[in-house]
Every structure is written in C-alpha cells, then in structure tokens.
Amino acid sequence: MAQTLLVTGGAGFIGSNFILYWMEKHPEDKIINLDALTYAGNTANLASVEDHKNYIFVEGNITDRELVDRLMKDTDTVVHFAAESHVDRSILHPDTFITTNIIGTHVLLESALAHTIKHFHHISTDEVFGSLKLGDTAQFSEATPYNPCSPYSASKASSDHLVRAYGETYGLNYTITNCSNNYGEYQFPEKLIPLAITHALVDKPVPIYGDGLQVRDWLYVQDHCTAIEKVLESGKTQETFVVGGLTEDIPNIEVVATILRIMNKPDDMLTHVTDRAGHDVRYSVDWTKINEELGWNPSVTFEEGMRKTVKWYLDNQDWWQPLLTANKDFFKTNYSNRK
Numbered sequence: 001m002a003q004t005l006l007v008t009g010g011a012g013f014i015g016s017n018f019i020l021y022w023m024e025k026h027p028e029d030k031i032i033n034l035d036a037l038t039y040a041g042n043t044a045n046l047a048s049v050e051d052h053k054n055y056i057f058v059e060g061n062i063t064d065r066e067l068v069d070r071l072m073k074d075t076d077t078v079v080h081f082a083a084e085s086h087v088d089r090s091i092l093h094p095d096t097f098i099t100t101n102i103i104g105t106h107v108l109l110e111s112a113l114a115h116t117i118k119h120f121h122h123i124s125t126d127e128v129f130g131s132l133k134l135g136d137t138a139q140f141s142e143a144t145p146y147n148p149c150s151p152y153s154a155s156k157a158s159s160d161h162l163v164r165a166y167g168e169t170y171g172l173n174y175t176i177t178n179c180s181n182n183y184g185e186y187q188f189p190e191k192l193i194p195l196a197i198t199h200a201l202v203d204k205p206v207p208i209y210g211d212g213l214q215v216r217d218w219l220y221v222q223d224h225c226t227a228i229e230k231v232l233e234s235g236k237t238q239e240t241f242v243v244g245g246l247t248e249d250i251p252n253i254e255v256v257a258t259i260l261r262i263m264n265k266p267d268d269m270l271t272h273v274t275d276r277a278g279h280d281v282r283y284s285v286d287w288t289k290i291n292e293e294l295g296w297n298p299s300v301t302f303e304e305g306m307r308k309t310v311k312w313y314l315d316n317q318d319w320w321q322p323l324l325t326a327n328k329d330f331f332k333t334n335y336s337n338r339k
C-alpha cells in the first residue's frame with residue numbers, strides 16, 4: 001500500500017542516495033525530504049526527482065518542532081538521516097553535533113509520538129561501540145555495549161538511547177540500523193575515500209592520519225539503501241540491526257593504495273600527517289543478524305564498489321569542485337596544523 005515517508009537529511013550523502021533508490025523502487029510512495037541544507041546538504045543530488053509529483057522538498061531544521069509537527073501530520077514512516085556526520089568537525093566544533101544529533105532527534109521523537117507515526121527508523125553508526133583492538137578478531141554486533149569516543153559518536157549514541165527509550169517507555173514503533181563507513185556517489189569530499197580521489201586526481205598528497213593502520217568496515221552506499229529497505233519492509237519493530245560491507249580488515253593505507261592503483265597514480269602520493277585526536281583504531285562488523293533474519297547481503301566487493309566510486313568522481317567533477325572552494329576554511333583548519 002502506498003505510504004508517505006518523512007526523510008530527514010535527504011539532501012546529504014546517504015539520504016539522497018536513499019531517496020533516489022526508494023523513488024525508483026517504490027514510485028507509488030510519497031517522500032517528504034526535510035533538510036536544513038547545511039554545508040553537507042546539496043539539492044543538486046536530487047535534481048532528477050525535484051519535479052516528481054511524489055517528492056516534496058522542505059528546507060528546514062529538525063529542531064523546529066512547529067515545522068516538524070506540520071510534516072508529521074501526513075507521515076506514515078520516518079527515516080531519520082539528518083545529523084552532523086564528520087568526526088573531525090565534531091572535534092573542532094562539538095556544539096552543532098549536540099543540537100542536531102541529540103536535540104533534533106528528540107524533537108522528531110516527540111512529534112512522532114504525538115502523531116502516532118507507524119514506524120520510526122533511525123540511522124545510526126557503528127562508531128557508538130567505540131574502538132576494537134588492532135589485530136583482534138572481535139567484531140561489533142547488536143549485543144556490543146556502547147563506548148563512544150568522539151563528540152560525534154557520543155551524540156549519535158545519545159540519539160540511539162533516546163530512540164530506544166521512546167520505544168520502551170511510550171511504545172513508539174522504532175528500528176535502528178548501526179552501519180559502518182559508507183562510500184559511493186554524492187559523498188562530501190571531506191571523508192577519506194572522496195578526499196583521496198579528489199586529491200589524487202590533481203596530484204595533491206593524500207593525507208593519512210598517523211600510521212594509517214586503522215581499520216574501518218566499508219559499505220557501498222547502495223547496499224546501505226537495500227539494508228534499510230529490508231528493515232522497513234520486514235515489519236519488525238523494537239529491533240536493532242548492525243550493517244557492514246566487509247568480512248576482512250582493510251587498513252586505511254590499503255584503502256588509499258587501492259584508490260591510487262585504480263587511478264594509475266603512484267603510491268608515494270600517500271602522506272602521513274598528525275593523527276586524529278582520540279582516533280578509534282579498528283571497527284569490524286558482524287552483520288549475521290540482518291543477513292540471516294532479513295536475507296540482506298552486500299551486492300559488491302570492496303574492489304567493485306571502489307571502481308564505481310572512482311569513476312563517479314572522475315565523471316562528476318562539476319559536482320565536487322565547488323564544494324572544495326566553498327569549504328576552504330574547514331580544510332585549512334583541519335589540515336594546516338597537521339605535520
């Protein structure tokens with residue numbers, strides 16, 4: 001049956017990929033995209049659907065209760081992506097992370113409850129679990145205790161706790177996905193993979209924090225979209241699923257080496273710089289639950305996903321070049337004091 005989805009943060013990286021995916025797969029559904037258009041929001045990502053009769057864009061803030069209430073009246077399902085998402089920015093300026101990620105989520109939860117929303121899906125991160133040990137075989141699962149280490153992950157952990165509390169205390173039907181590092185089309189070039197591609201293309205050194213042996217689990221963004229779809233369509237509520245894309249550890253220096261190899265650039269473009277404060281050294285995700293209960297699998301290998309991603313950034317320089325210029329101040333502050 002056709003439904004209305006309120007998607008928050010739909011002009012960002014994952015949110016815009018999700019809206020494009022959902023509108024293609026579920027053309028009968030209506031999408032309301034509520035996005036404040038911070039530095040990370042970009043309506044160009046959604047140019048192909050902006051005139052679609054089932055797509056409505058609303059520029060606004062998730063902390064604005066009056067606006068959220070207005071939109072919630074017509075909503076069946078909330079898919080909540082809106083957040084401040086970059087760890088380095090959270091180290092420099094934690095305040096907006098607290099406001100958007102914690103207070104914003106709380107406003108949405110209050111409004112969802114007041115309007116008896118059928119399903120509230122919260123997009124979270126594996127970073128809430130803190131850091132695993134390098135060289136260990138332990139993995140994050142739905143049972144892993146929370147131990148966030150950055151202002152970003154602490155704010156996301158708070159939002160997860162609020163979502164569960166609204167489920168337990170007030171009976172809100174919720175689900176949470178804690179997924180790993182996404183990569184792919186439309187990712188703002190501040191994150192490692194698009195930063196490395198955009199630097200390599202113009203023969204600029206690619207900065208690697210510390211020794212570069214840190215490990216992340218990498219999830220192709222289209223596979224994240226299918227994971228969210230599986231959760232929404234399962235009809236399950238009061239459940240959490242962790243989502244990852246890999247089954248082996250790939251250190252950051254290998255991630256960058258893969259990009260340089262695909263782009264035919266020399267290895268020595270990789271440059272070690274001062275480490276990130278409080279840097280989590282290893283994330284690894286055991287995604288057995290979503291695989292066994294919902295039949296979800298990633299569709300691409302890391303190599304395949306990286307090839308698609310490199311190609312997209314090479315073909316879409318008009319998309320990312322202006323973002324580098326407009327965000328010069330952040331890049332200067334974050335990198336100029338790293339030796």
Ligand code: NAD
Pocket residue numbers: 008009010011012013014015034035036037038039040041042060061062063080081082083084085086100104123124125126156178179180181182183188
């Ligand atoms: P992003 O930074 O690319 O996009 C965030 C979007 O939210 C932007 O469009 C921005 O304008 C909007 N936004 C920010 N503050 C807002 C506010 N107060 N009100 C309304 N809109 C606001 O983020 P992303 O990488 O697409 O991440 C989306 C979600 O997924 C986040 O909740 C993030 O924590 C989570 N997540 C991301 C990753 C990843 O690797 N990128 C991994 C795990 C989880």
Ligand code: DAU
Pocket residue numbers: 085086087088124125126127179180181182190191192193195207208209210212214215216252276283
């Ligand atoms: O794990 C999921 C998380 O992944 C999401 O919740 C966050 O929103 C998302 O930003 C991402 O966080 P990370 O901090 O892991 O991503 P980032 O791309 O910033 O960094 C990936 C790794 O690369 C990390 O170990 C830091 C390192 N790095 C990053 C940058 C930007 C570098 O070595 N050099 C860099 O210039």
